[in-house]
Amino acid sequence: MNINYESRYASGPGAVKKYDTSELRKEFLIQNLLEPDTLNLVYSHYDRFITGGVVPVEKSVELSTIDPLKAEYFLERRELGIINIGDTGTVTVDGTDYVLNNKEALYVGQGNKNVVFSSNSGSSPAQFYLNSTPAHKAYPIKKIGTDDVEVIELGAPETANARTLRKYIVNSVVDVCQLQMGMTTLKSGSSWNTMPAHVHDRRMEVYFYFDVPEDQAVCHFMGEPQETRHIWIGNKEAVISPPWSIHSGSGTSDYTFIWGMAGENLDYGDMDVCKINELR
Numbered sequence: 183m184n185i186n187y188e189s190r191y192a193s194g195p196g197a198v199k200k201y202d203t204s205e206l207r208k209e210f211l212i213q214n215l216l217e218p219d220t221l222n223l224v225y226s227h228y229d230r231f232i233t234g235g236v237v238p239v240e241k242s243v244e245l246s247t248i249d250p251l252k253a254e255y256f257l258e259r260r261e262l263g264i265i266n267i268g269d270t271g272t273v274t275v276d277g278t279d280y281v282l283n284n285k286e287a288l289y290v291g292q293g294n295k296n297v298v299f300s301s302n303s304g305s306s307p308a309q310f311y312l313n314s315t316p317a318h319k320a321y322p323i324k325k326i327g328t329d330d331v332e333v334i335e336l337g338a339p340e341t342a343n344a345r346t347l348r349k350y351i352v353n354s355v356v357d358v359c360q361l362q363m364g365m366t367t368l369k370s371g372s373s374w375n376t377m378p379a380h381v382h383d384r385r386m387e388v389y390f391y392f393d394v395p396e397d398q399a400v401c402h403f404m405g406e407p408q409e410t411r412h413i414w415i416g417n418k419e420a421v422i423s424p425p426w427s428i429h430s431g432s433g434t435s436d437y438t439f440i441w442g443m444a445g446e447n448l449d450y451g452d453m454d455v456c457k458i459n460e461l462r
């Protein structure tokens with residue numbers, strides 16, 4: 183079985199201020215997450231948040247444990263959120279099948295030993311995007327279909343930030359220890375996500391951009407509000423946002439992204455919003 187994993191250590195704002203383009207990309211950008219028959223995982227030391235991807239094509243792929251966890255199995259002390267951005271696939275948890283269609287999600291609580299990903303068709307496979315965080319309690323497995331999510335309309339066409347935000351794995355939809363996940367889709371003609379920008383020093387966050395048309399890109403902004411930097415991001419790439427950093431992007435077209443968070447609280451609305459004209 184193919185597994186790739188890497189660790190990313192946490193950097194403070196003072197260090198990041200001095201990073202050049204390649205250092206910023208090396209520390210925060212996550213590329214090549216979705217590869218055939220491979221489990222790709224990036225372990226961030228911000229809140230020990232794992233970002234991963236699996237695309238089962240020729241065979242099913244197991245969520246194997248990795249050495250940094252020093253655990254007998256992956257979910258021994260962790261919980262997991264899965265969103266399928268591909269065609270229909272199945273997640274089998276300790277022998278029970280959960281079928282996930284496009285844009286459906288599954289929450290898998292701590293203590294489940296065997297998690298296996300498969301696609302209904304190798305020629306149009308499922309593409310499972312994964313987020314995992316440490317957990318202190320075993321909550322039940324729950325599938326979240328597109329009708330189960332909480333939907334919020336945000337922004338306006340006049341400010342180029344009209345978008346639909348869908349909350350999938352939040353504590354009003356599913357019992358969780360600390361993981362939160364959702365999906366935001368830009369309306370055609372709008373380009374800005376998360377503008378006005380915000381920080382939440384109590385939680386880190388990872389954005390995974392997809393449905394970015396070929397030859398287009400998203401310019402993602404990070405850093406302290408008065409000391410911002412940018413990273414150009416392509417389709418199906420993710421970016422780690424430290425708790426002290428803004429996280430906001432502007433695309434050269436419309437696009438969708440999955441946000442995932444972990445940390446001190448489960449309060450989605452706990453954000454310090456930045457004044458747009460004070461960003462630097």
Ligand SMILES: O=C(O)C(=O)C[C@H](O)C(=O)CO
Binds near residue numbers: 347364375376441443
């Ligand atoms: O477009 C948005 O605004 C978002 O999607 C914001 C994220 O949900 C977020 O950053 C939550 O803290």
Ligand SMILES: [Zn+2]
Binds near residue numbers: 387
């Ligand atoms: Zn945020």
